[in-house]
Each structure stands twice: as structure tokens, then as C-alpha cells.
Amino acid sequence: MIARPDFAAIAQWVTPNAKVLDLGCGDGSLLKYLKEARGTHGYGIEIDDANILACVEKGVNVIQMDLETGLSGFEPQSFDFVILSQTLQAMRNIELVVKEILRVGRQGILTIPNFGYWRRRIQIIGGRMPVSEDLPYQWYDTPNIHLCTLGDFEAFCRSHGVRILDRHVMCDGSDVSLLPNLLGNLAVYRFENM
């Protein structure tokens, strides 16, 4: 199993033995990775049956619930980190999710695909919606309803009382430092309430 490129970036910020909550945890790979790399005590939230089973098979704690309704049942500040890895763009209520991340977690860690990546810009200029390996969907079947650029997300944070603590921008797994909003296709943020 090859870890997704953002796993290491997320793990670098997670303190050893931290209590983590992974929203939309998929098959539990990230939680397993963090447990092995950082000794974390983790839980995942997932809605899909097949993913729930995959988590149970891995021995990863998973709670089946719909994230879109918030994190009722989770006490305020009960986690060191709440992680949302490549899920935000598929969610309906972004404001609620980000608010809930920082209600339940002391810090949030979030991974988003960068819609401002130059190849996507070129596809738009060419007159078509971007389709790529990391965002392989057509406009009509995409689950990604809230795509944004790094600039958009950072503006959102400023206007919603969210302080960005760290940012790690990547392109196909390699770090990007120059013109991140143009050259990066994936970004990981660590943030907290202002």
C-alpha cells in the first residue's frame, strides 16, 4: 500500500501520541499510518459501508456517520488534531465543517487539491473543465462540488477567524516553494482558531 503524498506532510505536524480524529477517513490508511509513525490514538469518521469494513479489517477505530450534519456526539476540544484529508472539496457545508473541526479539535489539518494549479488553468483557458490524474472526474460526475485555489482557501480562513499555522504545498509528491498557487497541485494546512 503506497501512502498518499499528503500522509507524510500531515504526520510531520502530528505530535507523538496525540489524539486524532480523521474526518472522511476512507479505508483507514492515514490513521494506520499515523498510529505506526506517531503512536497516535485515533478515530475515523466515514459514511461508506465498504470503507467502514476496510477500517475494521485494519483494526482502525471508525464511526459511521454523516459529516455533513456536523460532529454532534464529540465534545469540544476533545482531540489534539482533527484531520480532513482531500475531503473538503466534496462537502456541501464548508463553513460548518471548518467550524466543527476547530470546535472538536485544538488544531485542524486539512488537505485540498489546488484548483489554481497551472495545468488546470491551461485546461480552462483551452475551454474545458480540468481533468487530471488527481482530479479524474468529468464535470458531470464529479463528487467535488467545492473546489478552490490556495488563494481562495486562505482568503476564506482570513474571513472566518481561522489562523493558518503551517502550509505545505506539493506537486505530484514533491515540495513546491515557488509560486505555490500556480505550481502546486496539493496543499496541506495546519490551522487553529484566531
Place this chain on the structure above:
Amino acid sequence: MHSQSPSAGIVTPQIAHFEAPLTLKSGAVLDTYELVYETYGTLNADKTNAILVCHALSGNHHVAGFHSEQDKRPGWWDNMIGPGKPVDTDRFFVIGLNNLGGCHGSTGPSSPDPKTGKPYGKAFPIVTVEDWVETQARLADRLGIESFAAIMGGSLGGMQVLSWTILHPQRVKHGLVIASAPKLTAQNIAFNDVARQAILTDPDFHAGDFYAHDAVPKRGLRLARMLGHITYLSDDVMGEKFGRILKNDVFQFGYGVEFEVESYLRYQGDKFAASFDANTYLLMTKALDYFDPTHHHRVSLSEAMKPAQADFLVLSFTSDWRFAPGRSREIVKALLDNNLNVSYAEITAAHGHDAFLMPDPHYHSLVRAYMCNVVRSLGL
């Protein structure tokens, strides 16, 4: 021969006799009592592979396998437990017992009171979930089982699992709480009370001493079961199964059995009334009503679960309105608040509360996967 998937085979119930007096939660004391139980699989040398199955309202010790070659029906959870099944008896040593107060061989209201030689009847004390856990722990002592690899149960059985993890945290490594609740709601208690009233007001009940009168309060027990049965199914599954189908195509303009659903319920009621003890039914429903780890809100459920150390798998079923998913989520929250390992799945199923007894593939895959990890984590 019993075809389909392999079963635990022919099993013989065993009886454990206990002489040490048992003081119940009510204060009543039972000087001696017996528990009937069955086991499947082999207890390993370290005695670390034992699983206890706690039964629900009308369950018993006959969890898996058959009692004879001629036996047509296997134990009540045979689809879950057996060789190669989700709870694999090639790896685990599984124990099913009939709870104290039952009517399938353990001491209960229909058993003879040693003091009089006649059935206890109304003299049999009401037992609680906590009392059951105490007797189950004594049975474990008898079998030399220090701690269980897992304790599992559905519905009222799930309440026993919760109670175990609170009362004997060191003795439970994993708890499987299925289609259960941390305590009953008013609506749920109300259903139980109507069922009890049906029995208590049956003229054949004789205040619980019907044995002496050579009577059986069948009408009451039948009504109780019919009511219960409705609540264990979902509206959808009843609609699908029976709809408005009539037995004889046209209305009879009378009060006989006309709709299929009436026929079905009466059949279920009759079958149950012929095989179950009315006093046991009363006692089991009362144990359900009384169960409340929070002791009437004296503490929160999270505080009540504080002693627990086990890892948990909590499962609910979408169409179960008697023990609805929301009730399982309350359990999950209390476990989360205590930083315990827990996984929770809400299984899409049409069968209502009864779904926990059905062989749903996803449900069984989840239990199988969880039990594989139990094997791994305990090095079995």
C-alpha cells in the same frame, strides 16, 4: 443431515450447580441455583479464547448447533457462530447460557423451589442485568476463565455486555454491543408494560402461581408476544411480507383471521405461548426496564462507563426503531468520552430490531473482520 454451512454440530447442554448464596440487586437471596449452558469450540490451554454470548429477551443457552440428528432448527445465532463463521469456533471457545430466571433449564420461576419442592412462581425474585453478570462471572470462575476474549450480545444481550465492562473491566477484552441501548426510553418501557399487563390480567395467570392451578396464561403470553413481534419488525418489512393480503381474497365482514399479517402474528403468538414461561417473560422485561448504568441520571453515561477498559464494536440497524441507531450512538459517545477503542457501524437493513439475528452479508463481514483482529490482538 444438516446441510447449508457447517454448524457447531451436535451439542449437549450442561448444568452448573451453584451452592454459594447469591444476593440479588433487589436484596433477595437465592441460596442455590443452576445455570444451563452450552459450549462450542475448544478452550485453549491459557484459557484466553473464551467468548460469552449473552441472550436477549426470549433467548436461551442454545446459541449454535443442533441438539440431535433429527433436530430441524439450529441454535438462535447459528448463522453467526460456528466453524468458519464470523465468530469462528475453530478459534474461539464460545459459551451460551440461559440466564437466571429463564425457562430453558436455568433456575427460574418455573423451577422447583428447594424449600417447597413446588415451582417458585411469584416467589421467584426479580433479577437484573447486573445479577446476570454476577452469575455469568461465577460460571466463568467455574470454567477457569479469568478473562473473556470477547463478550457479545444483541438487544438485552448488549446491555449485559455493557454491564460486564463496567462491573468486571479486567475480565472483558472486547465487547460487541449489537442493536442495543444504554437504557430503555419511556416508549420502550411502555411497550413492555402493555406486554406485562396482557399476562398479569390473564385469568389463568393466578398471580404468578398458575403452575399450582394446572393452568397456563397462554392468552396473555400470546398477546405479549404479538405486540413484541410488531415492534421487532419494521413497517417496511411487514408491508413487504404481508401488505394487505387476505387469506381468502374477499372480506368476511367478521372478526376472524382475514389478513395474512393477523394469521402470522397469531401463529407467532401461539408458538411462543406454548414454549415460554409467563413469569420469565415478566422478569426479562423488567430486567430490560431496570437497566440503567446512570442510576437515574445520578451520573452521565460517560461517567458510568469510566471503569470500562474493553475495546468495542457497536452495531445498529437503520430500520430498528425499538433499539434505534440513535441509542447506539449514545453508547458510542460514552465510549469516545472515555478514550476507549470503538468502532461503530449503522447497518442498512430492512428487518427492524430482528435484523441482528439475520445473516446480512455486510453485518457478518464486520463481525468477522472484528473477530479476526481479536484473534490477532490476543495472539490466538
